[in-house]
Amino acid sequence: MATHDMADAANLLVIDRLTKRFDSGAGLFAPRRSMTAVRDVSLGVSRGSVVGVVGESGCGKSTLARLVLRLLEPTQGTVHFDGVDLGKLAPRDLRRARRRMQMVFQDPYSSLDPRFTIEQVVGEPFAVQGEALPPGRIAELLDQVGLAGEIARSYPHQLSGGQRQRVGVARALALRPDLLVLDEPTASLDVSIQAQIIKLLQDLKQDLGLTYLFISHDLGLVRYFCDRIIVMYLGAVVEELPSPSTEPRHPYTRALLDSTFSPDPGKRRHLASLTGEIPSAFNLPKGCAFAARCSRASSRCLSERPTLTTHASGHRAACFHPIVADEKEPS
Amino acid sequence: MGLLEVDRLSVGIGRLTLLEEITFEVDRGEILGLVGESGSGKSLTALAIAGLLPLIGARVTAGAVRFDDTDLTRLDEYRLRKFRGRRIAFITQNPMTALDPLQPVGEQVDVVARLHLGLPADVARSRTIEILTQLRIPEAATIYRQYPHQLSGGMKQRVVIAMALAGEPDLIVADEPTTALDVTVQAQIIHLLTSLVRERGLALVLITHDMGVVAQCCDRVAVLYAGRLAEQQGVRSLFAAPAHPYTHALIDCIPKDGMARGSLTGIAGSVPSVAHFPSGCRFHPRCIGRQSVCEASVPAATALPGGAVACHFPLNGDARHG
């Protein structure tokens, strides 16, 4: 397996063979069970790029985000940020390192303390880092995310979802970070607001030279917004696409793509229907986790787990029977 | 003449008017998409069709809902029940809560057929298994005996659809039937639902906020904005040449293949809440084409080929294509 080059100066973030296991509490009657939410994930995020992570609900996207920011301790593996192994930092230094990497959360409703005014929310990073709040900085930040200054004195419940999400972005930007981890920042918003926020993120990236790890379940959105795409299935990376327009090799990525409804009635597709059930994460099959739903599965897929293999520069897929370039997927 | 005709329907709660003069129709074998952003009144419209407004304390204040030439808004609860569940099936926005956790799912489907078609228990049971099989549920006889918590989201959703089909309805009103599901499962369910409608000649009102879903499976589309109908058209002309600026903007909010970075801008502002509906055209504060008349007066619905639009300055064909 390819391990990323730690010394690669172009990579701001390097994740190496990251694994997180959760043990469900053994109750009086329930036996102890463990599930692997993130399995052996490696990836590098180069400075100034947008890397997208896409996958269905429960595949471990948020867990990966938390591991990257060290909000969770990994079971195995390392995260290097700007060459520094976050796992080796003392709690104090980790807290200090946090100012350079920030997260925007999925739910704009619960990610702001209901008792804080917007001013306090956006000023909190300074309080937390024990730093004096530069005068005018709050107004500047609110302006940067397209909010009117008057909003500073309101409470989160007085704002709409889109406005709150902008506040979340302003808070993340407060300490001028280098990396933003965006965990489905638009999943709970209307499309018109989603497009606004995506535009905002794009402008901010340009103006501030930010690097994004962008998590989403919407392949269409990820293909629009990201430079490189990581596809996850049940905790593991199944495919890594070097560009949004790369034709997928993995049948799961193909299925995801075919399940996206194109907003063009002229191009109606016979929707590829995946059959079979998603296996339980507590009880993963021995072979390929996708085998039960895969039209290409062979007996090898049921008994052996495929690993990521490189198909072209930057294009890796974990499949024994990848889709070859000029092949049309049978429908 | 459609199977279902919603004619200048208005709905209110207390002194608030939540829906104003909604008009559209659906015929057998046809799928009508009802789209709009959160809070635009999609679920209210569905409840009004099913005669369930009293559940949330709302009522029809004007207009009619004609089903097979009967005005449902004039029926009492007793006579409404002859339609609801039997001829009109309703799939609610949160179908996961539509199942009783303490009863095997198959029996819950049986109940519908026994109640509405008066089938004996054993006939209802084999019919249920048949429907479940048609919905591509593997080993339907096993699933029949399972409880909701033993099924995945997509499977539960299929059971809910089976319940809707069990009464052999002529019309299905489905309120965001796949919103809570993963994209691959969503694709399956939508596919299933639409092919059923085509095969059996049912009429379907499909409520969704996803323009992609609309484009892929609907025949006609009604676009709601802030409790009013913005536009109604055939799906192809709607996407090729939206007449209402809101429809146009909404379509532009969806990332499409090969779209240049930065071309997605969204619609400025946000959907107004009922208490703060703007004067005149409710879309005017967010509309790039607005003029002073838009703020002053409510645009009346004007006819389009195969539809209608409510805008003082509808986009004309040339601008739409260009």
Place this chain on the structure above:
Amino acid sequence: MTGAASSARPALRDNLFARAFRTKTGAIAGGWLVLLALAAIFAHLLTPYEYDIQQLSAAYSPPSLSHWLGTDEFGRDLLTRILYGARISLSVSVISIGLSVLAGMVLGAAAGYFGGRLDRMITTVIDLSWSFPEILVALILVAIIGPGVTGTMVAITVAYLAQFARLTRAQVMAIKSETFIEAASGLGASHRHILFRHLLPNAITPVLVSGMLATGDAIILEATLGFFGLGAQPPTPSWGAMMSSGTALLFKAPWIIIFPGLAAAITVVSINLFGDALIAGLDVRSRPRVE
């Protein structure tokens, strides 16, 4: 800390109490409590009598113009003794419940926030004391410490602690899983910051309200201990002890038991009503949206 987060709690008190006073029952009940508290504090200015000077010639006088509520078996003015008794009743119950809330919150917050073995230890002790009625816990403690004001206060503090600790723990556990807590640690916040800026301010309101309600119970508990002669010792007046001495004289001089009883009853009811008004005002999220 810098200015931004240090004024994080303004929304709490001004709103809640002001709002409770603005309701009708809240105003009446709150008014009674404020009056009683003022009367107790300024008792020495309000009445010409001393609470402990016996005047046997005036014993058993029924209510009259000179003794509005009558006198007791030693000829002491009942109104005077009720006002001085209010000092004891109110201060003992308020202080003990205050201490109890404080200690309960510390224990509950520590258990809820840090979890693990600390949580199991605290929870075990708390649950043990929770499984006995307050009065039993209090009686055992007074038996150990000895009767008197201090004993009563310790007894009440400990008796109610479990309630507040449990409530705080539950609140903290619920709030701990909210995303804004995770957001704060993502900013690099310390445990102290998270506990004092986010968790406690969000958890405190229901605990304070239940503390308010418990103060009413504590007045009864204090009176009960006094009734059994375990509370404040004579000649210090306490409502419970006064009622206790009145029982024997129920038919001869019924006012001796009736008036302290009424005072206690009205106070407890007022506290409960005011507590209800507080709860009704608990929804701090009722401000309108801004567009």
